[in-house]
Amino acid sequence: MKNVLINFFLLFMMTDFIINAQSFTIEDAIKTALENNRDIQIARLEIEKAQKAVNEAFGYALPSLDISGRFGHFISKPKMAFPDFEAMLANATYGILFSENVLPSDESKFLPLRSKLQSFAQTNNYETNLSLTQIIFNSAVFRGIGASQIYLNLSNEQLNAKISEVILNVKKAFYGAMLAKRFLEITESSLDNAERNLSNLKAYYREGLVSDFDLLQAEVMVENIRPSVFELENLYSDAMNKLKIVLALTQDIEIEITGNFTYNDAQLPDVDESVRIACEKNHSISTLSIKRQIDEEFVALDRSEYWPQLTAFGNLTYAGSSDKWDFQNYSSATVGLSLSMNLFKGIRTSNKVEQSLIGVRQTDEQLKILKDFIASEVKKTLNNLNRVKTQIDAVTRNVELAEKAYSIALIRFEEGTGTQLEIKNANIELEKARTNKIKAIHDFIIAEAELDNLLGKLSYSENGINKN
Numbered sequence: 232m233k234n235v236l237i238n239f240f241l242l243f244m245m246t247d248f249i250i251n252a253q254s255f256t257i258e259d260a261i262k263t264a265l266e267n268n269r270d271i272q273i274a275r276l277e278i279e280k281a282q283k284a285v286n287e288a289f290g291y292a293l294p295s296l297d298i299s300g301r302f303g304h305f306i307s308k309p310k311m312a313f314p315d316f317e318a319m320l321a322n323a324t325y326g327i328l329f330s331e332n333v334l335p336s337d338e339s340k341f342l343p344l345r346s347k348l349q350s351f352a353q354t355n356n357y358e359t360n361l362s363l364t365q366i367i368f369n370s371a372v373f374r375g376i377g378a379s380q381i382y383l384n385l386s387n388e389q390l391n392a393k394i395s396e397v398i399l400n401v402k403k404a405f406y407g408a409m410l411a412k413r414f415l416e417i418t419e420s421s422l423d424n425a426e427r428n429l430s431n432l433k434a435y436y437r438e439g440l441v442s443d444f445d446l447l448q449a450e451v452m453v454e455n456i457r458p459s460v461f462e463l464e465n466l467y468s469d470a471m472n473k474l475k476i477v478l479a480l481t482q483d484i485e486i487e488i489t490g491n492f493t494y495n496d497a498q499l500p501d502v503d504e505s506v507r508i509a510c511e512k513n514h515s516i517s518t519l520s521i522k523r524q525i526d527e528e529f530v531a532l533d534r535s536e537y538w539p540q541l542t543a544f545g546n547l548t549y550a551g552s553s554d555k556w557d558f559q560n561y562s563s564a565t566v567g568l569s570l571s572m573n574l575f576k577g578i579r580t581s582n583k584v585e586q587s588l589i590g591v592r593q594t595d596e597q598l599k600i601l602k603d604f605i606a607s608e609v610k611k612t613l614n615n616l617n618r619v620k621t622q623i624d625a626v627t628r629n630v631e632l633a634e635k636a637y638s639i640a641l642i643r644f645e646e647g648t649g650t651q652l653e654i655k656n657a658n659i660e661l662e663k664a665r666t667n668k669i670k671a672i673h674d675f676i677i678a679e680a681e682l683d684n685l686l687g688k689l690s691y692s693e694n695g696i697n698k699n
Contacts, residue, residue: 260405269479281385292366357558361546364542367541368541399680405474414466417666428654429452449654508686530584541569546564
């Protein structure tokens, strides 16, 4: 009764685990990874930032309207040395009176002429100013608008590259876990075959139809397979934990994967055409190509220091001053053009341009290296696909032969014409054939995913990211 209760409890726990575990297909896994991946979230924020930078750069070409105000109260008025107007007026007055003989001439009436500190400011002053400026020509501003748009394109391409990388990592982790699961199922099936064979032999042994040696061989075969099952269970668990990491899930979440290894026996693309497509659409190459455009824009920005700048402006001023708060107010308005052009700045501008040109040449060399590497990877991946495709055809036929051989071994033993060793060997060969087939299909799927990544193909579409 105790054993029955324990078995019932274990069955209940297993059922609860199955119900609560999250099930993932490859599509679900890709979607979850793209939603949870922090690098993709950062890349999307970088696109938003780049879009704001485009708007900011465009804003420099729009009019600028500023208003300012100032109020001042002199605690101590500023003074400056100036001729003594009082002495000048007195001397001029006496000079006229003396010359007209209104008064008798008296030189002692004349005051000495010298400078003295005088203030021409009133105690309270205010001023408000409204200023409007509009850039008519500024090469740096116009180039900045183009550069910011290229930076936005770069951010979009970097997002595509990150998405492609995440998809490839998900496929590797997902199909790696599925491969471990299939290996476990094949080994469990082999163990089941061995246990059924042992059960049959025990029945024959009780009837005296088989020897102790045959029974012993069957028991050894079972015990030799059992450790492999335990090892593969651990391997499958580790693969699932790795998949959780790729999906950005916590380790305490229970998941299970569903799906099958699907082998698409289609004609592989041409090598030269694949290399051409990769050089045009590979995300790493596209990112570096856009980076080269930005380098060229930096050259143009540095050269813009040679060009003049023309700006239209308008100013409206309203001001007033007083000593006792009875302000005298006045206004003024000005419009005009401002032209500025650097004539000589040492050798700084020319050297800045040369540095930027060197940066373009460096990017060109990096592009050549990257294209050569991508072309080599495409060729290697296609060769691998061709090899695995040939291997799949061979192992598929081999599985059929191994299954037939195992059935014949069982029949021969039951008829008394075969041996237990034949069954053991046939079981081993069947397990090996099934394992080789699953491994070959797994390698083909991963190689296809790597080729898609090299060719710049996205197998997912979201938020305007086009599926290729």
